Amino acid sequence: MRTVDGRVAGRRGQATRQKLLDCLSEMLSSSPYRDVKVIDVARKAGTSPATFYQYFPDVEGAVLELAEHMAAESADLAELVAGRSWVGKAGWQTAQDLVDGFLDFWRRNDALLRVVDLGAAEGDKRFNKLRTKILNSVNSSLTEAVTELQSRGKVDKEVSPAAIAGSLVAMLAAVASHQKGVGVKQAELRPNLALLVYLGVTGKRPVK
Structure with a gap:
């Protein structure tokens, strides 16, 4: 140090x-x-x-230090998807665990993530790089999951795994950053968000 x-x-x-x-x-x-x-x-x-x-x-330099640590911790989000099943009841559990983990990560780091989003929106490449790193922790794992299902004939060949994963992660990030402002109770938000994730990855309704 x-x-x-x-x-x-x-x-x-x-x-x-x-x-x-x-x-x-x-x-x-x-x-x-x-x-x-x-x-x-x-x-x-x-x-x-x-x-x-x-x-x-300066203050910005210290904020970047905090954000670097947060981005490193976001690697744990990938474990919510990597190697997990997306078939049957196990797949539904994976979708729920991902949503729970993602929303909880955003809630714990809400203030710092708002600063990162602000910096990225203003075109600061340092903050944009950190935001991309955080989202990619889930994006890459979801892309692999859709690709694997596609190779087994469980997902249409015309589907783009990267596009599906990117869209789902963008949705999760948007909802997570406005958890208090969507006008829906957490008890209702989480399972319905998990349903959208499961449908996006598998193209099917979950087995509960």
């Missing part, structure tokens, strides 16, 4: 750096990203702006 000027941070320095990141993460949950200032993060962490600048060039 190094400081901005290249020095190796000791144990105490690493703890300070992590505290700054934790405080920033907490502030993003209660304040608009543009309103978060270095001095406020430093004050909340019980240190000074000078100390903040030892570890990060």
Whole structure:
């Protein structure tokens, strides 16, 4: 772990750096990203702006650090699909597990994901790369699942696995980012979203 000027941070320095990141993460949950200032993060962490600048060039740099960690954690989403069955009751369970895991990941990281989406929408390639990395964790696994079903004759040959996977992931991301604003209770949202995912992957109604 190094400081901005290249020095190796000791144990105490690493703890300070992590505290700054934790405080920033907490502030993003209660304040608009543009309103978060270095001095406020430093004050909340019980240190000074000078100390903040030892570890990060600015607030955006610290946010990118948080987003990198989140993107790495998103790799766990792929495990909800990779190697799982999409046939019969097992397939229906896979669809439900994917939806539950995806929505829960978005809920846990809601504030940071909103910042990533904002940066990507403004054309910042760094944020766009991170958003793509997060979505690809599921996109690639779903593409493989549809391809495998297609090879076994269970999905029409004219279907594009990549297009189906990309469409389903885009739908999941859109719904996940507006969980509180769709006007539907979670108890109703999740199974119906799982139904759409299952239909998209298999082309059939699930066996429950």
